[in-house]
Amino acid sequence: MTETETAAVGIAVDDGIAVITIDNPPVNAISQAVRQGLIDAMAEIATNDAVEAAVIIGAGRMFMAGADVREFGKPPLPPTLPETISAIEASEKPVVVAIHGVALGGGLEIALGCHYRLVAPGAKLGLPEVSLGIIPGAGGTQRLPRLIGFEAALDLITTGRQAGAEEAAQSGLADAIIEGDLKQGALDFAKRRIGEPPRRLSAIEAPKPESPDFFAEAKAAVARRARGQESPVKAVEALEAAILPFAEGVKREREIFVELRGSDQAKALRHAFFAERAVAKVPGLDDAKPRDVAAVGVIGGGTMGAGISVAALRAGYSVTLIEADVGALARGRENISKNLDGYVSRGRMTEDAKADLLGKLAASVDYGALADADLVIEAVFEDMDVKKEVFAKLDAAARPGAVLATNTSYLDINEIAAATKRPSDVLGLHFFAPAHIMRLLEIVRTGTTAPDVIATGFAVGRKLGKVSVLAGVCDGFIGNRILAHFRKQADYMVEDGAMPWDIDAAMEAFGLPMGPFKVMDLSGLDISYAMRRRLAPTRPAEERYVAIADRVCEAGWLGRKTGRGWYVYEDGTATPNPDAEKIVIEESKRKGITRRDFSPEEIQTRILYAMINEGARIVEEGIALRPLDVDMVEIMGYGFPRWRGGPMCAADIIGLERVLADIRAFASEDAYYWEAAPLLERLVAEGKSFSDLNGG
Ligand code: 3HC
Ligand code: NAI
Numbered sequence: 001m002t003e004t005e006t007a008a009v010g011i012a013v014d015d016g017i018a019v020i021t022i023d024n025p026p027v028n029a030i031s032q033a034v035r036q037g038l039i040d041a042m043a044e045i046a047t048n049d050a051v052e053a054a055v056i057i058g059a060g061r062m063f064m065a066g067a068d069v070r071e072f073g074k075p076p077l078p079p080t081l082p083e084t085i086s087a088i089e090a091s092e093k094p095v096v097v098a099i100h101g102v103a104l105g106g107g108l109e110i111a112l113g114c115h116y117r118l119v120a121p122g123a124k125l126g127l128p129e130v131s132l133g134i135i136p137g138a139g140g141t142q143r144l145p146r147l148i149g150f151e152a153a154l155d156l157i158t159t160g161r162q163a164g165a166e167e168a169a170q171s172g173l174a175d176a177i178i179e180g181d182l183k184q185g186a187l188d189f190a191k192r193r194i195g196e197p198p199r200r201l202s203a204i205e206a207p208k209p210e211s212p213d214f215f216a217e218a219k220a221a222v223a224r225r226a227r228g229q230e231s232p233v234k235a236v237e238a239l240e241a242a243i244l245p246f247a248e249g250v251k252r253e254r255e256i257f258v259e260l261r262g263s264d265q266a267k268a269l270r271h272a273f274f275a276e277r278a279v280a281k282v283p284g285l286d287d288a289k290p291r292d293v294a295a296v297g298v299i300g301g302g303t304m305g306a307g308i309s310v311a312a313l314r315a316g317y318s319v320t321l322i323e324a325d326v327g328a329l330a331r332g333r334e335n336i337s338k339n340l341d342g343y344v345s346r347g348r349m350t351e352d353a354k355a356d357l358l359g360k361l362a363a364s365v366d367y368g369a370l371a372d373a374d375l376v377i378e379a380v381f382e383d384m385d386v387k388k389e390v391f392a393k394l395d396a397a398a399r400p401g402a403v404l405a406t407n408t409s410y411l412d413i414n415e416i417a418a419a420t421k422r423p424s425d426v427l428g429l430h431f432f433a434p435a436h437i438m439r440l441l442e443i444v445r446t447g448t449t450a451p452d453v454i455a456t457g458f459a460v461g462r463k464l465g466k467v468s469v470l471a472g473v474c475d476g477f478i479g480n481r482i483l484a485h486f487r488k489q490a491d492y493m494v495e496d497g498a499m500p501w502d503i504d505a506a507m508e509a510f511g512l513p514m515g516p517f518k519v520m521d522l523s524g525l526d527i528s529y530a531m532r533r534r535l536a537p538t539r540p541a542e543e544r545y546v547a548i549a550d551r552v553c554e555a556g557w558l559g560r561k562t563g564r565g566w567y568v569y570e571d572g573t574a575t576p577n578p579d580a581e582k583i584v585i586e587e588s589k590r591k592g593i594t595r596r597d598f599s600p601e602e603i604q605t606r607i608l609y610a611m612i613n614e615g616a617r618i619v620e621e622g623i624a625l626r627p628l629d630v631d632m633v634e635i636m637g638y639g640f641p642r643w644r645g646g647p648m649c650a651a652d653i654i655g656l657e658r659v660l661a662d663i664r665a666f667a668s669e670d671a672y673y674w675e676a677a678p679l680l681e682r683l684v685a686e687g688k689s690f691s692d693l694n695g696g
Contacts, residue, residue, distance in 0.1 A: 009037025011044060017190050018045050018054040019183065026229050028058045029105045032077040035084045038110075042087045052679070053190040054091070056114060057098040057183055063123070066105025069132065073262060073271060081106050081138040082250065084112035089200050094193040098178070098186035099123045102162065109136055112143040115199045118189055119165045119174040120182045126162035129547035130231040131268030132273060133643060135255030141238040142249040143201040148172050150209050154239055158222045158232040202246045215240045224620070228511045229643040230265055256687045264653050268645030271691075272635055275628040278694070279469045280458055282625065288451035290459035291403060297322060297373035299390055301332015301363075304407055305379035307435025310339040313357040314436065315463045320362040324380075329363050336361065339436055367397035375460060377429055379407040381517035387411060388419040395420035403456050405429040409480055410531065413473050414446045424450040427457055430477060432637045433523075440637035441466035442477050472623040475535075478633045481623075482614050482647075487528070489610040490516050491546035492673070493603060495588055497595035500566045501576045511641030517566040518574070521559035529553040542672055548587045552580050609663055611647040616677035619648075619693065627690035648690040660684045 008024040008031065020041045022028045038056075045051045060062055067081060088095055088110065097103075099110045100120035108125050111117050119125070127136045127144070135141060136157065145153040148171045168174035178185030195634060209215060217235045226232045234256050241252035260266055296317040298309045309319045313336075321336070323329035338358060343349035362369060370376055376398055380390055387406060394404055404426045406416050428444025441464070444458040454470065461548035462470030471477040476484055490503050504515020520528060529550060539545065552565065557577065559565030567574035588595050615630040626632045631646020644650045651659050660680055667674035683689065 007037070008033040009041055011041050013048065013051055013190075014187070016050065016052040016194070017187050018048070018051045019187070020056045021059050022056070022064060023059035025060055027062060028060065028107070029065050029068040029070075030081060030084075030110070031071065032070045034079060035079050038084050039087050042091055045091060045093060051093060052194045053094040053096065055098055055183070055186040055190050056088075056110070057186065058100065060101075062101025063097075063099040063103045064107025064110065065102060066107045066128070067137075069273060072132075072266070081109065082254065085110055085138050087659055089113040089115075089198075089202060091115075091198060094190060094198055096186050096190045096193065098182050099125065099174075100182050102126070103128055103147035104162070105136065105140075106138055109138040109140045109143070111354075112140060112147065116193065116605070117168075117174045118178050118182070118186050118190065119168055119178050121165050121177055121179060123165045123168070123174075124162040124660055125168050125173060126160060127157050128160035130158060130160075130229075130235055131160045131269065131642075133229075133231050133263060134260045134649045135231060135235045135238050135253065135257055137254060137261070139202070139250050139253070141235065141253045142242045142246055144173075145207055145239060145242045146201050146204040149207055150214060150239065150242070153242075154218055154222075154236065154627050155540045157239060158218075180551060182256050194493055202250075206243045206246075206249070209243065214271055214543045221583040227513070228509070228641060230263065231260055231269075231643075234260060265643045268649050268653065269278055269643055271628070271645045271649045272631070272642050275632050275649075275694075276467055276636075277627055278626075279336060279467060279632050280462070282454070282458070282470055283695075285451055285455055285458075288455035289451055290376065291401065293374040293403070293456060293460055295320070295373045295375075297370040297376035297398075299323075299370075299376065299378045299394070300380040301328065301335055302379065303335070303433060304431060304435050305377075306332060307433065307437075308377055308379060309336050309361065310405065310436035311431075311464045311466075313340075313360055315465065317463075318360045320360070320364065320373060322364055322367060322370065324365070328363060328364055333363055339434070358556050370394065370397045370402075370603070371399060373402055375400060375403045375405065375456065377405045377407055379431075382409060382411065382655045384411055384415065387416050391416055391419040391426070395422065401425070403427070403453050406429055407455070410476050414448070417446050417448060417589030423448040425453055427453050428471075428473070428477070429457055429460075430471075430479075430616075438463070438637065439467050440479070441468045442471045442479060442633065442637075443468050444471045444473060444477055446473055467632060469629045469636075470625055471629075471633075472621070474618075474621070478618055478624050478630055481618060482611050482630070482634065483638065485610045485614040486607055487516055488546075489607050491548065491677065492544065492670075493598055493606060494548060495546045495591065496593060496598070497588070498598040498603060499576065499581060499584065502598065502600075503578055503603055503607075506598075506600035507607065509600055510604045510608070511644060513639045521565035521567055521569075521574075523559070524561055525549060525553045525558045525565050544670070544673065546587070548584055551583045551587065552577075555579070555583070569596055585694055605662065606666065608647060608650060609659060609666070612659060613663060613674075613677050613680065615647050615651075616679040619690075620677065620679040626694045628694045652689040652691050656680060656684050656689055 010021045012019050026033050045054050067256045095114045096116040097114040098118050100505035102124045103111050104126050127140050129136050152171050165177050169177050238253045238256050241249040295313045297320045298305050299322045301321050303325050312319050323332050340354045413428045415424035427449045430442035432440050441461045445454050458468050500517035504517050507515045557564040563569050566580050568577045618624045627648035631648050634640035634646045635642050663676045
C-alpha cells in the first residue's frame with residue numbers, strides 16, 4: 001500500500017485500486033487545495049503501474065457541497081475546476097465516484113467527470129448554482145444532458161432541486177445504488193471495470209432536444225417562474241449550448257458562469273446564503289445551554305395555534321393543545337387534522353403517519369394539562385388583557401423552568417411577561433402564517449429573557465426547520481414594523497395618484513410573489529383595520545393618515561372572504577374594484593390632493609427606501625442585531641426577492657449615498673415621514689455600508 005497526502009485529498013492504493021478521499025471539513029467544499037489535490041492524485045494514478053482503477057469518495061458526512069462559496073468574491077486561484085474535472089475524465093484508467101450525503105454543484109460536476117457514479121441510499125444530487133445567482137460552471141450544463149437528456153437536466157439545473165438516490169438511478173444519473181458499505185461496494189465495482197475503456201460523457205454526442213421549440217418554451221416558462229432572477233434563464237441558455245460540440249458548449253457555459261459570478265444578483269444571493277446561517281449565531285449566547293424540550297404546549301387552536309402544533313408534531317414533539325372551551329377545542333383539533341391532510345393529499349405523508357402524529361396530540365380545556373410541558377406557546381387572540389390572563393394561568397400551571405412563549409404579532413412582551421412571576425422564562429416566538437409552512441421564526445427577547453431561554457428558542461426553531469432571527473421588543477418587532485412602513489408608503493402613493501393595482505403590479509415586477517393590496521384582500525381588510533383602531537389613540541397628530549382602507553372596510557368589502565375588497569373576485573379571477581377606485585378618488589379630493597402619475601420604478605423605489613430607512617432604525621435601536629437579520633426576516637417571511645438580498649443588502653448594492661440623497665429629496669415633500677435614519681446618515685458620512693455592520 002502506498003499513501004500520499006495533500007491537506008485535503010488523500011490517496012491510498014489497495015489491491016490495484018486507488019482510493020482518493022476528499023477530506024475538507026465541514027462540507028468538503030472544493031477549495032484550491034482540493035482542486036490541486038485531485039490533479040496531483042490523477043497524475044499519480046496515471047504513472048503508478050500498480051493502479052488499475054480509482055475510486056473517489058468523500059470523508060465525513062457528505063461527498064461534496066460544491067465550489068467553495070467563500071472563494072467567489074476573490075480572484076480565482078489555479079487550477080480551475082474545469083481543469084480538474086478534465087484531468088479526472090481524461091484518465092485512461094476507470095474512475096468510479098462513490099457518493100454519500102450530498103453531491104452538489106461542483107461536487108456533482110466532479111462526479112459527472114468520473115466514468116461511473118455510485119450512490120448510497122440516502123444520497124442527494126443536485127446543481128443548486130442558480131440559487132447562488134450563477135450556473136454550473138464546470139461542465140454541468142454540458143455533461144448532464146448528455147447523460148439524462150435535456151428535459152430532466154433542465155428540471156434539475158433551473159430549479160436547483162436535489163434528486164434522491166432512487167431518482168438518480170432511474171434517470172441514469174447514477175449507475176447503481178450501493179446498499180451497505182459504500183467504499184467496499186465501490187472497490188468491488190471498480191475491480192469489475194478494470195481494463196474497460198473509460199466512459200467519458202464529454203465524448204457522447206449531444207442529445208436532441210425533446211421538441212423543436214424546446215429551448216424557447218423552456219426560457220419563457222423559466223423566466224415566468226424566476227420573477228426577475230437571471231440565473232435560471234441563463235442556465236437555459238447554457239443548456240442550449242449543449243447541442244454544440246462539447247468544447248464549444250463548455251466555452252459558452254464558462255462565459256455565462258463568469259459573467260454571472262460578478263453580478264449584483266450573485267452577490268445578493270451569496271449574502272442571503274451566509275445570512276441564513278449567520279442569523280443563528282448570536283454574539284454572547286455561546287455559553288448559554290438550551291433547556292431540554294420534548295413536550296410542547298400550545299394555547300389557542302386557531303389559525304396560528306393549529307399551524308404551530310403541526311410544525312411541532314412533525315418535528316417529533318408531543319403536543320398538548322389548550323382551548324377556551326370544548327367547542328373551540330374540537331375546532332382546534334379539526335384545524336390541526338386539516339393541516340395534516342394537506343401533506344397527505346400532496347403525497348408527502350401517509351394516512352398512518354398522520355394517525356401517528358395525531359396520537360401524539362393531547363387536548364384539554366384545563367391548564368393543568370400543561371404541568372409537564374417544557375415549552376408552552378400561546379397563540380390566543382391579539383388582545384393584551386386576554387394574553388395577560390392566559391399568562392397568569394400559565395404561570396400557575398407550568399412547571400418551574402418551563403419556557404413560556406407568546407406568538408403575539410405586535411404586543412409588548414415585557415408587559416405580557418410581567419403577568420407572571422418568572423419573566424426571565426418568557427420570550428416571543430413569532431411564527432408566520434401558515435406556521436407549519438413558513439420558514440421564518442422571530443425570536444423576541446424582552447428586557448428580562450434569560451440567555452438560556454433565548455438559546456432554547458433557537459434550538460426549537462432549528463428542530464422545527466425554521467430560520468430563526470433574534471428581535472427585540474417594539475411595535476411589530478422586525479418584520480411587521482417594516483411592513484407597517486411599507487403599507488403606509490403604499491397608502492400615501494394611492495392617495496397621491498397611484499391605484500392599488502398599480503402598486504401591486506409594480507411590486508410584483510420588483511419580485512414580490514404578491515402585491516400588498518392583494519395580500520390584504522387575502523388576509524382580510526378587517527385585520528389591519530382593527531390594528532389601526534388600536535393604534536389611533538397613540539398616533540402622533542402630525543402624522544399623515546390615509547383613510548381609504550378604512551372606508552373600503554366600512555363598506556363591508558373585507559377582501560376575498562366577502563368576494564370584494566381592493567379587487568372583485570368572480571369566477572376565480574381578480575379584477576380591480578371600481579367602487580374602491582371611487583373611494584380612492586374621493587379621498588384624494590377630500591384632502592385637496594392633485595393626483596399625479598407614479599411610474600413603476602418610482603413606486604418600487606419609494607417602497608424599498610421606506611423599508612431600508614425603517615430597517616436602519618431597527619438596527620440602530622438594537623431591535624435587530626445586524627442588517628443581515630433584517631434581510632433574512634424580509635426574505636423568509638415577506639417574500640422579498642432573495643436575489644435582491646433583502647432591503648439592507650439592496651441598499652448597499654444601490655449605494656447608500658444615492659439612497660440617502662433620494663430620501664432627502666422625498667423629505668422635501670414630506671419631512672415628517674421621510675426623515676432619514678441617523679444610522680444611514682452616519683454610514684454615509686463614514687463612507688461605510690450596511691455590510692460593514694454584519695461582522696465576519
Ligand atoms: N462553500 C463554502 N462553505 C460552505 C459551502 C460551500 N459550498 N457549503 C456549506 N458551507 C459552510 C456553511 O457556510 C457552514 O459554515 P459555518 O458553519 O461557518 O456557518 C458550514 O459549511 C456547514 O453548512 P450548513 O450549516 O449549511 O450544513 P448543513 O449540513 O445544514 O448543509 C449543505 C450542508 C447541504 C451542503 C449546505 O451547506 C449547502 O447547501 N451548501 C451549499 C451548496 C451549494 O450551493 N453548492 C454549489 C456551490 S456553487 C458551485 O459549485 C459552482 C460550480 O458550478 C463551479
Ligand atoms: P385565531 O382567532 O385564529 O385563533 C385564536 C384562538 O385562541 C381561538 O381558537 C380562540 O378560541 C383561542 N383562545 C382565545 N382565548 C383563549 C384562552 N383564554 N385560552 C385558550 N384559547 C383561547 O387567531 P390567530 O390568527 O391564530 O392569532 C393568534 C395569535 O397569533 C395572535 O396573537 C396573532 O396576533 C398572532 N399571529 C397571527 C398571525 C396570522 O397571520 N394570523 C401571524 C403571526 C402571529
